[in-house]
Amino acid sequence: MRxxxxxxxxxxxxxxxxxxxxxxxxxxxxxxxSSITEESKRRVMEAAAALNYSPNLLARSLAxxxxxxxxxxxxxxxxxxxxxxxETLTERLQAAGLVVMLxxxxxxxxxxxxxxxxxxxxxxxxxxxxxxxxxxxxxDRKLGHGMPPMFVLARDSQIEGVPAVVCDAExxxxxxxxxxxxxxxxxxxxxxxxxxxxxxxxxxxxxxxxWAEKGVDKIELLSAEKYSAExxxxxxxxxxxxxxxxxxxxVLMCENDILxxxxxxxxxxxxxxxxxxxxxxxxxxxYELGGSSAYSLTTYEQPRFEMVEAIIGMIVGTTEAxxxxxxxxxxxxxxx
Amino acid sequence: MRxxxxxxxxxxxxxxxxxxxxxxxxxxxxxxxSSITEESKRRVMEAAAALNYSPNLLARSLAxxxxxxxxxxxxxxxxxxxxxxxETLTERLQAAGLVVMLxxxxxxxxxxxxxxxxxxxxxxxxxxxxxxxxxxxxxDRKLGHGMPPMFVLARDSQIEGVPAVVCDAExxxxxxxxxxxxxxxxxxxxxxxxxxxxxxxxxxxxxxxxWAEKGVDKIELLSAEKYSAExxxxxxxxxxxxxxxxxxxxVLMCENDILxxxxxxxxxxxxxxxxxxxxxxxxxxxYELGGSSAYSLTTYEQPRFEMVEAIIGMIVGTTEAxxxxxxxxxxxxxxx
DNA sequence: CACCTGCTTGCACCCGGTAGCAAGACTTTT
DNA sequence: AAAAGTCTTGCTACCGGGTGCAAGCAGGTG
Numbered sequence: 001m002r003x004x005x006x007x008x009x010x011x012x013x014x015x016x017x018x019x020x021x022x023x024x025x026x027x028x029x030x031x032x033x034s035s036i037t038e039e040s041k042r043r044v045m046e047a048a049a050a051l052n053y054s055p056n057l058l059a060r061s062l063a064x065x066x067x068x069x070x071x072x073x074x075x076x077x078x079x080x081x082x083x084x085x086x087e088t089l090t091e092r093l094q095a096a097g098l099v100v101m102l103x104x105x106x107x108x109x110x111x112x113x114x115x116x117x118x119x120x121x122x123x124x125x126x127x128x129x130x131x132x133x134x135x136x137x138x139x140d141r142k143l144g145h146g147m148p149p150m151f152v153l154a155r156d157s158q159i160e161g162v163p164a165v166v167c168d169a170e171x172x173x174x175x176x177x178x179x180x181x182x183x184x185x186x187x188x189x190x191x192x193x194x195x196x197x198x199x200x201x202x203x204x205x206x207x208x209x210x211w212a213e214k215g216v217d218k219i220e221l222l223s224a225e226k227y228s229a230e231x232x233x234x235x236x237x238x239x240x241x242x243x244x245x246x247x248x249x250x251v252l253m254c255e256n257d258i259l260x261x262x263x264x265x266x267x268x269x270x271x272x273x274x275x276x277x278x279x280x281x282x283x284x285x286x287y288e289l290g291g292s293s294a295y296s297l298t299t300y301e302q303p304r305f306e307m308v309e310a311i312i313g314m315i316v317g318t319t320e321a322x323x324x325x326x327x328x329x330x331x332x333x334x335x336x
Numbered sequence: 337m338r339x340x341x342x343x344x345x346x347x348x349x350x351x352x353x354x355x356x357x358x359x360x361x362x363x364x365x366x367x368x369x370s371s372i373t374e375e376s377k378r379r380v381m382e383a384a385a386a387l388n389y390s391p392n393l394l395a396r397s398l399a400x401x402x403x404x405x406x407x408x409x410x411x412x413x414x415x416x417x418x419x420x421x422x423e424t425l426t427e428r429l430q431a432a433g434l435v436v437m438l439x440x441x442x443x444x445x446x447x448x449x450x451x452x453x454x455x456x457x458x459x460x461x462x463x464x465x466x467x468x469x470x471x472x473x474x475x476d477r478k479l480g481h482g483m484p485p486m487f488v489l490a491r492d493s494q495i496e497g498v499p500a501v502v503c504d505a506e507x508x509x510x511x512x513x514x515x516x517x518x519x520x521x522x523x524x525x526x527x528x529x530x531x532x533x534x535x536x537x538x539x540x541x542x543x544x545x546x547w548a549e550k551g552v553d554k555i556e557l558l559s560a561e562k563y564s565a566e567x568x569x570x571x572x573x574x575x576x577x578x579x580x581x582x583x584x585x586x587v588l589m590c591e592n593d594i595l596x597x598x599x600x601x602x603x604x605x606x607x608x609x610x611x612x613x614x615x616x617x618x619x620x621x622x623y624e625l626g627g628s629s630a631y632s633l634t635t636y637e638q639p640r641f642e643m644v645e646a647i648i649g650m651i652v653g654t655t656e657a658x659x660x661x662x663x664x665x666x667x668x669x670x671x672x
Numbered sequence: 673c674a675c676c677t678g679c680t681t682g683c684a685c686c687c688g689g690t691a692g693c694a695a696g697a698c699t700t701t702t
Numbered sequence: 703a704a705a706a707g708t709c710t711t712g713c714t715a716c717c718g719g720g721t722g723c724a725a726g727c728a729g730g731t732g
Contacts, residue, residue, distance in 0.1 A: 008482065009458075009482050011717095011718055012718070013718080021681080021682095023718090023719085024681070024682065024683080024720090025680085025681065025682080027719070027720070031720090035680060035681090036680070036681085037679085037680065037681095040680080040681085052478075052482075054452060054455070054456050055456065055719070056398075056456065056717090056719065057456045058394060058398050058403065058457065058458045058717090058719090059687090059717075059718035059719035059720085060719060061394055061687095061719095062392075062394050062688065062689085062717090062718085062719075063686075063687050063720040063721085064687085064719090065344075065687075067394065069437075074426075077419050077420060077422065077423035080416050080419060082419060083416065083419050086413065086422075086438070087413035087440060090438055090440035091440045091444075091445075094439070094444075094445050095444065099437060099439070099453070099457070100438045101405075101435055101436065101437055101438075102408075102436045102437075102438040103426065103435070103436075104427050104430060106427060108427075108430075108431065109427075109430050117435070119345070120390050120392065120393045121435070122392065122393070122394045142388075145388075146344065146345050146388070229624070230627070230628050230629070233630070258625075262628055262630075265628060265630030266629070266630065268630075269629070269630045270629070288564065288565070289565050289597065289625070291566070292565040292566050292569060292598055292601060293566070293569060293602075293606075294565075294569070294598070294602065294604075295601075348688070348689070349688080357712095358712050358713085359688090359689090359712095360713080361710085361712080363690075364710090364711085367690090371708095371709060372709095372710070372711085373710065373711095376711085391688085391689070392687090393689095394687090394688080395689035395690090395717090396688080396689055397689090397717095398687090398688080398689070398717050398718070399690040399691085399716080400690065400717085401717075
């Protein structure tokens with residue numbers, strides 16, 4: 001590793017010497033609310049500006065036991081939805097004086113590794129951003145009890161004492177089903193991606209429950225291999241191939257927009273069917289491309305900003321740390 | 337800020353007391369290659385395991401003047417291409433024992449702020465990942481000369497002494513033009529996004545140059561407002577509306593896949609034209625959705641892995657720090 | 673003018689490691 | 703058995719700040 005010892009940063013001690021005060025006075029000048037005369041502060045600031053001094057946050061963190069760094073764990077970079085969330089997360093955390101340490105959870109660097117690492121780096125909090133974190137992981141004996149506080153973002157928390165911030169799936173699916181019912185659809189289908197995820201299962205469950213309330217019990221269940229346009233296309237292809245036109249669903253809700261876009265392309269391109277006339281499509285996440293006129297996909301937007309604000313509130317301690325469920329927003333377009 | 341003082345991490349001194357040695361012996365047990373007997377090491381490790389000790393990287397960083405943290409600046413989260421790059425960056429950096437500090441450059445947190453912050457945090461390097469960083473910024477008098485080493489990723493470096501790692505645009509455009517010429521296209525068009533970016537201009541320039549070499553001098557230039565499917569659609573819509581069918585281009589190269597997808601949808605959906613029969617389309621970046629059967633977009637893939645490896649090589653010092661241009665890969669599909 | 677009060681300032685010590693020296697223990701050589 | 707050499711171990715000093723206490727100094731009061 002190339003070290004940075006070529007040009008050393010100036011220290012409080014050096015500024016002190018230049019300003020003719022002690023290093024503690026320099027530190028006070030940089031500590032809001034500490035007792036120091038205007039005169040000394042001015043002299044210190046002048047010397048600091050001349051020497052290009054700024055406090056070393058590493059040393060401060062060591063002394064104060066607070067790094068103002070938040071580790072964000074991500075284990076699936078395939079979902080384009082991660083990007084706007086990362087944007088909001090970094091932006092809001094930076095506004096709160098915090099900074100993001102982005103950790104890629106993968107086969108070579110699992111949750112236990114990552115947690116130990118985050119702990120060694122003394123992060124103030126860990127955000128599990130949609131990662132498949134299981135309870136057992138925490139039971140790992142290598143993990144002591146001094147771990148940094150953890151929060152789950154955009155996924156249910158599987159872990160006792162770890163709060164989650166999620167979009168209200170019940171409300172979302174109720175709104176969606178209400179809308180579809182109102183539009184006259186009666187033969188609904190649901191396409192899932194990973195059926196092992198609780199968040200995914202919950203959406204499907206609400207979908208079937210609310211249709212049941214409306215007297216519709218038959219829900220066609222499709223499943224895609226993974227969350228990709230190709231998988232969505234394959235899944236709907238398989239379904240349409242084996243189902244006679246009269247038997248087909250009149251509306252297909254896909255677990256997220258990527259699946260929906262893939263399905264839509266397949267329905268129109270390969271089968272020559274019209275959306276929404278032959279089959280209506282609904283997605284989830286309001287992914288940008290879905291808004292273009294070619295797709296005009298009806299979807300549901302998670303309250304990104306509010307979710308991020310909520311999690312930050314808990315991290316900085318202005319809000320009590322407990323699971324929060326926030327309402328999102330239905331985006332009705334031409335695909336339904 | 338909620339502090340972590342509830343459960344303090346155990347320190348080397350505490351382990352030392354438990355193991356009946358001095359704290360320096362404990363540290364040696366955790367420092368590969370230092371002189372320590374098997375016996376002492378075993379005792380230390382036992383005590384450490386019992387007390388759940390691991391070295392505090394903050395303190396280590398302070399003492400060694402090396403944090404093994406790399407700041408990554410991103411200023412445009414709209415480009416979906418960022419996500420796979422972030423995945424590769426985090427993965428490879430973690431494999432090299434480094435960790436990513438993700439900084440969002442925006443109106444409230446500009447390059448100067450971010451650099452000062454990164455410097456205060458003592459990062460080992462700064463990666464300007466496709467950000468619009470200009471030379472003048474560095475001239476800011478607040479920026480001293482002890483700044484961390486900087487590297488530009490996926491964009492030309494505008495700054496003296498700051499190396500860049502980029503995809504070879506000349507080679508890429510040559511391959512693309514060769515391919516199109518061979519396929520028999522003779523009336524090419526080029527759609528740009530932001531015309532202010534040197535990287536963008538360069539692609540366009542090579543495109544026109546190589547066509548000129550083949551005796552084709554007339555290049556239709558379209559321009560989109562920004563890099564979005566909608567903007568691509570709008571741009572191509574405007575072009576097709578004002579151009580008689582006989583006058584139209586037979587192939588349109590778009591500066592990136594997002595523009596290409598938007599353009600393709602518009603060409604097919606709104607104008608009822610066929611791709612590639614009426615107009616062929618080429619993109620850039622090999623964005624996942626372009627590979628789906630509905631689009632089957634011919635495009636060009638940047639050598640993500642190699643680019644990231646190259647930049648890491650420079651950061652850790654195994655490679656000399658100088659601008660590197662790497663060859664990408666042409667992906668020929670059905671849109672040409 | 674002595675005394676009290678309150679704000680400034682300097683100081684010793686601390687955060688949890690690292691570097692390099694020197695003393696101690698143990699081994700090998702003569 | 704003494705001298706020389708090697709490996710271990712502890713120690714001092716240091717990285718660059720933060721904390722709480724006590725001394726220094728000003729102004730106001732009796």
